[in-house]
Amino acid sequence: MSKPVVAIVYHSGFGHTKVQAEAVLAGIQEVEAVEGVLVPVDEVEEKWEALDGAAAIIFGTPIYMGNVSAAFQAFAEKTSKRWYERKWVNKLAAGFVNSASQNGDKHQGMLALFGLSQQHGMIWVGLGLLPGNNSSQASIEDMNRLGSFAGAYAQSNADQGPDVVPPASDRKTASHLGRRVAEAALRWTKGA
Ligand SMILES: Cc1cc2nc3c(=O)[nH]c(=O)nc-3n(C[C@H](O)[C@H](O)[C@H](O)COP(=O)(O)O)c2cc1C
Incomplete structure (x- = not known):
């Protein structure tokens, strides 16, 4: 039996996210019993299948002008075909x-990610x-x-590169979220 997939679909303009x-x-x-897949939003056209087949999708975005980045929102709008077909319910x-x-x-950005998830059921x-x-x-x-x-938050000093920030505490918090969703996906797909 193939492993349940947890996909991460994200945008990052400058590497921090x-x-x-x-x-x-x-x-x-x-x-171990779960497979993780990274999907940068600019590669999504080749990776819709991975998202459609995933047990869980984790959305990630930098905050630009107080909300998700335009590139992330462009991805969100591209999911409307999935929305129409109720593929991610x-x-x-x-x-x-x-x-x-x-x-x-x-x-504000986190609520946008939550809203996207709820649009999809x-x-x-x-x-x-x-x-x-x-x-x-x-x-x-x-x-x-x-x-x-609500989810994993990170803060990256504006004058430091992604080799330094976000700091270890935020990276550990992000790993915690990944592990939690993977464990939940295992329970969620049991017997499926
Ligand atoms: C166009 C633009 C708008 C931004 N707006 C915000 C903002 O509203 N709040 C904030 O805290 N940081 C803001 N930032 C800073 C980014 O969120 C921050 O640099 C982040 O680490 C970038 O992530 P990335 O390297 O993955 O693109 C903005 C950056 C850009 C380029």
């Missing part, structure tokens, strides 16, 4: 976002971690240092 996507993939790969979905500011209106999997970095004993090294429940 790509690092986050790779961290999500590393988390998926911790679950009952797949699991999750999301990750990355931006330069600590807040940066990331949640997918089932949203949140982060499943308590917030880190929110007490006198806490630090920016904590997992979920940006304190989200």
Whole structure:
């Protein structure tokens, strides 16, 4: 029997969100019985089949002007054929976002990813971690240092490249999301 697939479809203009996507993939790969697939939005035309066959799709975007990037939104609109055919109904979905500011209106983008998943009748999997970095004993090294429940958040300093940011805590948080969705996909496809 072939392994359930968890696909990550993402955009990254300058490489920071790509690092986050790779961290999500590393988390998926911790679950041996699941296969992870990376789909950059500019390669989607060759990879629709991987998305259609996936048990779960994790959406990822940088925040540009307070929302998902235009390239991500172009992908979202291209999914309308799938929407029309109800191809993604009952797949699991999750999301990750990355931006330069600590807040940066990331949640607006996360809600757009959630909205896309609900248009398709997918089932949203949140982060499943308590917030880190929110007490006198806490630090920016904590997992979920940006304190989200909806998905994995990352912050990349505007003057640093993807070799440095997003920092380890955000990459660990992204891996946690990948692993969580992979484990959920295993349970979700049991007996299917
Ligand atoms: C056109 C544009 C708009 C941006 N708007 C925001 C924003 O609204 N909030 C924010 O915090 N950062 C904003 N940024 C910074 C990016 O989110 C940040 O540099 C991010 O790490 C880029 O990810 P990428 O390298 O994957 O493209 C913007 C960057 C660009 C190029």
